[in-house]
Amino acid sequence: MANEYDYDDDYMQGEDEWDREQLLDPAWEKQQKKTFTAWCNSHLRKAGTQIENIEEDFRNGLKLMLLLEVISGEQLPKPDRGRMRFHKIANVNKALDFIAGKGVKLVSIGAEEIVDGNVKMTLGMIWTIILRFAIQDITVEELTAKEGLLLWCQRKTAPYKNVNVQNFHLSWKDGLAFCALIHRHRPELLDFYKLSRDNPLENLNTAFDVAEKHLDIPRMLDPEDMVNSVKPDERSVMAYVSSYYHAFSGAQQAETAANRICKVLKVNQENERLMEEYERLASDLLAWIKKTTPWLENRTTDNTLPGTQRKLDEFRDYRRKQKPPKLEDKAKLENSFNTLQTRLRLSNRPAYLPTEGKMVSDIANAWKGLEFAEKGFEEWLLSELQRLERLDHLAQKFRHRCEIHEDWAEGKEDMLQSQDFKRCRLNDVKAMKKKHEAFESDLAAHQDRVEQIAAIAQELNALEYHDIIAVNKRCQLICEQWDRLGTLTATRRVALDEAENILEKIDSLHLEFAKRAAPFNNWLDGAKEDLLDMFIVHTTEEIQELFEAHEQFKSTLPEADKEFNAIMRLAQQAQSLSSSIGISNPENPYTTVDPKDISNKWGDVKQLVPQRDGVLSGEMAKQQKNERLRREFAQKANVVGPWIETQLDAVASITIQLKASLEDQLNKLHHYEKSVQQYKPHMDDLETINQEVQEAMIFENRYTHYTMETLRVGWEQLLTAIARNINEVENQILTRDSKGISEDQMNEFRASFNHFDKNRTRRLEPKEFKACLVSLGYNIREDRQGDADFQRIMSIVDPNHSGYVTFESFLDFMTRETADTDTAEQVMQSFKILAADKPFITAQILRQELPPDQAEYCIQRMAPYSGRDAVPGALDYMSFSTALYGESDL
Numbered sequence: 004m005a006n007e008y009d010y011d012d013d014y015m016q017g018e019d020e021w022d023r024e025q026l027l028d029p030a031w032e033k034q035q036k037k038t039f040t041a042w043c044n045s046h047l048r049k050a051g052t053q054i055e056n057i058e059e060d061f062r063n064g065l066k067l068m069l070l071l072e073v074i075s076g077e078q079l080p081k082p083d084r085g086r087m088r089f090h091k092i093a094n095v096n097k098a099l100d101f102i103a104g105k106g107v108k109l110v111s112i113g114a115e116e117i118v119d120g121n122v123k124m125t126l127g128m129i130w131t132i133i134l135r136f137a138i139q140d141i142t143v144e145e146l147t148a149k150e151g152l153l154l155w156c157q158r159k160t161a162p163y164k165n166v167n168v169q170n171f172h173l174s175w176k177d178g179l180a181f182c183a184l185i186h187r188h189r190p191e192l193l194d195f196y197k198l199s200r201d202n203p204l205e206n207l208n209t210a211f212d213v214a215e216k217h218l219d220i221p222r223m224l225d226p227e228d229m230v231n232s233v234k235p236d237e238r239s240v241m242a243y244v245s246s247y248y249h250a251f252s253g254a255q256q257a258e259t260a261a262n263r264i265c266k267v268l269k270v271n272q273e274n275e276r277l278m279e280e281y282e283r284l285a286s287d288l289l290a291w292i293k294k295t296t297p298w299l300e301n302r303t304t305d306n307t308l309p310g311t312q313r314k315l316d317e318f319r320d321y322r323r324k325q326k327p328p329k330l331e332d333k334a335k336l337e338n339s340f341n342t343l344q345t346r347l348r349l350s351n352r353p354a355y356l357p358t359e360g361k362m363v364s365d366i367a368n369a370w371k372g373l374e375f376a377e378k379g380f381e382e383w384l385l386s387e388l389q390r391l392e393r394l395d396h397l398a399q400k401f402r403h404r405c406e407i408h409e410d411w412a413e414g415k416e417d418m419l420q421s422q423d424f425k426r427c428r429l430n431d432v433k434a435m436k437k438k439h440e441a442f443e444s445d446l447a448a449h450q451d452r453v454e455q456i457a458a459i460a461q462e463l464n465a466l467e468y469h470d471i472i473a474v475n476k477r478c479q480l481i482c483e484q485w486d487r488l489g490t491l492t493a494t495r496r497v498a499l500d501e502a503e504n505i506l507e508k509i510d511s512l513h514l515e516f517a518k519r520a521a522p523f524n525n526w527l528d529g530a531k532e533d534l535l536d537m538f539i540v541h542t543t544e545e546i547q548e549l550f551e552a553h554e555q556f557k558s559t560l561p562e563a564d565k566e567f568n569a570i571m572r573l574a575q576q577a578q579s580l581s582s583s584i585g586i587s588n589p590e591n592p593y594t595t596v597d598p599k600d601i602s603n604k605w606g607d608v609k610q611l612v613p614q615r616d617g618v619l620s621g622e623m624a625k626q627q628k629n630e631r632l633r634r635e636f637a638q639k640a641n642v643v644g645p646w647i648e649t650q651l652d653a654v655a656s657i658t659i660q661l662k663a664s665l666e667d668q669l670n671k672l673h674h675y676e677k678s679v680q681q682y683k684p685h686m687d688d689l690e691t692i693n694q695e696v697q698e699a700m701i702f703e704n705r706y707t708h709y710t711m712e713t714l715r716v717g718w719e720q721l722l723t724a725i726a727r728n729i730n731e732v733e734n735q736i737l738t739r740d741s742k743g744i745s746e747d748q749m750n751e752f753r754a755s756f757n758h759f760d761k762n763r764t765r766r767l768e769p770k771e772f773k774a775c776l777v778s779l780g781y782n783i784r785e786d787r788q789g790d791a792d793f794q795r796i797m798s799i800v801d802p803n804h805s806g807y808v809t810f811e812s813f814l815d816f817m818t819r820e821t822a823d824t825d826t827a828e829q830v831m832q833s834f835k836i837l838a839a840d841k842p843f844i845t846a847q848i849l850r851q852e853l854p855p856d857q858a859e860y861c862i863q864r865m866a867p868y869s870g871r872d873a874v875p876g877a878l879d880y881m882s883f884s885t886a887l888y889g890e891s892d893l
Contacts, residue, residue, distance in 0.1 A: 031236040032122070034228050038239035039129045041223035042137075045246070046073045057129065058122040064094025067117075071101055074136045091118045099128075107135050130238055137245045152241065155248060156180065159187045165200055171240040176229055178206025181247075185213055188251045192217050203230050220246045260833030261852045267830050267887055268857045270350050277343040278355055284336045285361040291329055292369045295321070299376035302383055308395055311387055318384060322377075333370060337363055345795075351888055398470075401459045405477055408452055412484055419491035424499055429506035430592045436499050443492060453485050509589060512577040517593030519570050524596045526563070527604040530556070534611035543626045550619055557612060567605050574598035629701050636692045637706030643685050644709040647717040650675065654724045655763065664746060665739065669732045676725045686718055734811065738818055752817050755779055756810055766807040769797060775813070827888040834880035843868035843877035 036057055044053040047066065050073055054060035061067045063086075068079045080097050083090040095114035103109060109131065116124040138148045141155070153168065160166040160183040168174045175181065177200050186195035192213050198206050207226035214220040223243040229235050304311045340363055343355050357363075424435050460478040464471055533556070540546045577591070657663075657671050693711040696704075704710075739749045755778050757763075759771040767775060773793055776783060783789045800812040837852050838844040844865075849858040861883065868877035 030228070030232055031239075032126070034225070034232070034236040034239045035126050035130075036122070037225055037228070038223040038236070038242050039126060039133070041221045042133060042242050042246075043070055043129065045221045045223075046070055049073050058120045058125045061095075061125060062118050062120055063091045064096075064098055064114075064117075067098045068094060068101075071098055071132070074132070075101075075105075077101075088118065102132065102135065105135055107131060130242075133238075133242045133245070137249070138241065141245065141248055149241070152245060152248060156184065156244065159184055159251075162187070163195065171237045171244065172235045175240050175244075176232075176235060177203040178208075178210055178226070178229075181210035181214070182206055184244075184247050184251070185210060185218070189217065214247070214250075218247075218250045220250055260836040263833045264830060264837075264861075265853060265857050268860055270346075271352075271887055272857075272860060274343065274346055274350070274352065274355075277339060277346070281336065281339050281343065281355075282358060282361065284332055284339065285357065285366060288329060288332050288336065288366060289361070289369060292373050295325075296373055296376050299373070299380045302380075304387060308388075308392065311384070315384055315388065318380065333366065336366065397459070397463065401456070401463060401474060404452060404456050404459065405481065408449065408456060408481060411449065412481075412488070415488055416484075416491060419488070419495050422498075427506075429503070429510040432499065432503050432506055436503065439492075439496060439499060443496075446488060446492060453481060456481060510592070513589075513591040514593050516570070516573045516577050517591060517596075519566075519573060520596045520598075520601065521594050523563075523566050523570055524601055524604070527601065527608060530608050531604060531611065534608065534615045538622070540622060540626060543623065543630060546619065546623045546626050550623075553615055553619060560609075560612075563605075567601070570601060571598060625699075629699050632692070632696050632699055632701060633704045633706055636689070636696055637704055637709075639685070639689050639692060640707045640709040640711075640714060643689060644707075644714060644717070646682065646685075647714065647721055650679065651717070651721050651724060654721070654728060657728065665732050665736045665749065669729065669736070672725055672729045672732065676729070679721060679725065686714070689714060731810070735814065738814055751779070752814060756813055760810075766809045767813070768807055769793075772797075772800070772808045772813070779817070827884050830887060831881055831884040834884060838880065841872075842870055842881065843873060844880045845874070845876050845878065847876075849878075 040054060040057045043057070047053050047070055050069055052066065052069070054066055065082055068082055071077075072079050079101055082094045082097065092114045095117045099109060099112070099114060109128075112124055112128050112131070117128060134148070138152060141148050141151050149171075153171070156168045160168050160180055163179070163183045163186075166179050166183045168180050179195075179198060179200060182193060182195050182198055185192055193209060198209070204226050207224075207229055211222050211224065211226065215222055220243075223246070224235075224239060304314060340355075340357075347353065347355055424432055427435070457478060460474050463474050538549060540549065577589075654672070654675055657668050657675075663671075689711065696711075735749060735753075739746070755775050756767070758778070759767055759775045773783060776796070783793055796816070797808075800808045800816045834844055835841075837848055846858075846862045849861050852858075853861065861880075862878070864886075865878035865880060865883045867873075868879040870877075
């Protein structure tokens with residue numbers, strides 16, 4: 004059925020249609036007649052009149068015109084005073100024309116039906132008047148009238164745990180919501196916490212009596228009707244609740260004013276914190292520079308190399324540990340100063356001027372003086388070290404060369420006298436000979452070092468070094484040791500040659516054994532490893548290949564038995580020959596293989612062959628069962644996988660459809676969400692099959708490229724994509740409605756963003772974001788100033804420096820760019836609302852309306868008010884508001 008009233012701006016379209024069928028309900032019709040009559044009388048009494056019967060008393064149009072004049076404050080055309088039917092129709096038409104002139108489009112409500120006393124049409128007309136003059140002007144965060152009134156009720160009743168306002172019918176039946184609204188604004192009028200949900204009639208009577216007596220709100224609802232109705236009439240409740248809103252509108256203005264003040268004070272508090280931080284850092288840095296500079300200018304030492312070295316260490320500590328943090332403090336100080344000046348400029352505050360002597364230029368000059376002193380200090384200290392080092396160089400050179408030779412000679416005499424070559428293997432003796440030859444070469448090379456030590460000692464003697472006795476004694480010991488090393492080297496060379504000839508005869512026998520034993524031992528190890536191998540196969544083809552390989556291995560066993568017997572004979576011959584020359588159990592230097600080990604391994608291989616036959620047969624039966632499970636899983640997965648991929652593509656395409664409204668996108672996403680939940684049993688079936696596959700340790704399936712993990716990931720990605728897109732669309736709707744952005748603007752923002760988001764990642768690189776801003780009309784110049792402006796914008800949309808801009812940050816920036824900025828006059832007007840239009844305000848009001856920290860901030864900084872109408876403790880909010888946008892040192 005078509006609407007019987009309609010507004011040009013559609014501010015409540017779809018929510019408050021006048022339903023003819025609804026009026027056929029006698030209970031609701033009765034509630035509306037009572038409520039609307041009381042509402043009309045609450046305004047008509049201002050003109051000294053009232054109505055008794057709503058469908059009868061408006062028939063002649065006179066009281067209807069009077070009602071419109073009272074609630075609008077405007078003069079209607081002069082009414083016709085005749086009593087004929089056409090006079091009455093003319094008067095009603097004048098009223099309806101006035102309503103239409105206020106932007107209300109009336110549909111199916113005609114003057115004839117009002118004159119004839121049609122109760123349905125009369126109630127519809129009064130509801131239209133209530134909507135236009137009592138509810139339409141209600142705005143909370145730019146929501147529609149009904150939504151705004153509902154949000155206002157929810158916020159005001161939020162602190163009351165037993166009140167939950169979700170609509171304008173059932174949420175009000177127990178009366179606690181009415182009592183909560185009164186108690187929130189006028190707590191002295193009733194004790195809310197003594198009320199009970201179990202006494203709805205008492206609660207309703209209490210609220211209606213208090214509202215009528217103290218708030219001048221007449222009774223518009225009947226408590227018995229509210230309690231006894233299955234669902235109270237929504238329009239009746241809205242009409243009555245709107246009277247509460249208008250009664251408490253002053254408190255709403257005070258809350259808005261307090262929020263504005265909090266915003267401004269927060270900016271000022273942060274600026275003052277940055278000023279204090281700058282002053283502290285500047286003071287600390289200047290004090291450190293003043294303390295350090297004299298130390299760098301001092302040019303005296305104790306004239307010793309250790310003392311001068313200590314001073315050099317102190318200077319290095321200063322360069323590495325003390326100066327770098329201070330350099331960081333200096334950079335931080337400059338950055339803090341620039342940040343503060345930018346914040347002051349953006350918030351319309353004057354520039355910050357530091358305390359005298361603490362300007363950035365003062366600190367830079369002090370730092371230059373520090374670095375000048377540092378440079379001269381380093382040059383002087385290095386020249387002093389060079390002078391002292393030359394005096395000590397010659398003595399250190401002698402000690403250093405002696406230490407090197409003594410370290411080299413340590414243990415050499417014991418090594419040359421050792422008999423370690425006896426009872427060694429041939430390779431060891433040959434290695435000892437090579438090592439001895441290398442030592443002989445090393446000994447010859449050290450001849451020059453010994454001669455250099457003697458020459459330095461002779462020079463120290465000539466220069467009459469003060470500790471020359473110790474130098475000569477040390478040189479004599481080195482020369483005597485050198486002569487002994489030459490004699491011992493020749494003696495050891497003869498002994499090594501004799502031992503080598505004896506061991507070469509035994510070595511040839513060991514070599515023959517090693518050549519044949521090593522490969523056979525390796526074959527035994529490989530065969531044993533293969534027979535004991537805990538193989539893992541996944542198909543019947545793989546186990547069949549193992550069967551064939553095992554049969555091929557068994558065919559090689561006779562040849563292996565011949566090789567085993569030949570190797571064991573070689574070992575027996577080598578043992579016999581070693582015993583003949585008095586060597587028991589000689590060690591074979593060419594192999595670690597022992598004849599006993601070969602014999603034991605050969606026995607193990609012959610036992611493992613029949614065991615392997617049984618293991619392979621059991622695995623063949625297992626793989627045949629696994630093949631059946633693979634086919635069952637693949638058949639199901641090849642259906643579910645493509646379905647998930649199709650749904651992901653469909654969900655991704657929804658949010659880039661520019662022609663579809665946000666509400667249409669949201670509806671489509673909810674439809675996909677429901678479809679996915681209905682498809683869940685298919686995933687459950689796959690999980691059951693996959694459990695059997697996992698229990699059978701099946702890891703590959705050539706019948707499908709889908710795995711349970713990829714299907715789970717796809718399923719979770721589908722659920723996440725739907726939830727994320729629903730959340731994004733809801734946020735866009737909330738941004739559009741709360742910021743006053745039209746659907747066309749939102750589409751323009753979205754179209755521009757999607758145009759540059761080529762990869763559909765829902766984020767833009769800085770270059771793409773800059774191009775997007777230009778496409779929306781931003782003038783970003785191609786110069787240094789333009790780069791600075793763009794970097795400022797990037798710091799807003801990308802505060803974490805992630806290197807990209809998300810769609811949410813982009814949308815928030817575009818909406819925030821259109822918002823109004825506060826001024827001193829707006830802040831002053833906000834304080835005036837809190838002060839009830841008085842030129843001063845008190846500390847009590849500030850603590851009542853503002854958060855504690857910001858209330859104390861105002862009290863400490865506001866000057867006393869000195870006007871004639873001042874009261875004790877009066878504060879001057881006007882000069883305080885001006886100072887917020889004037890001097891920066893409140």
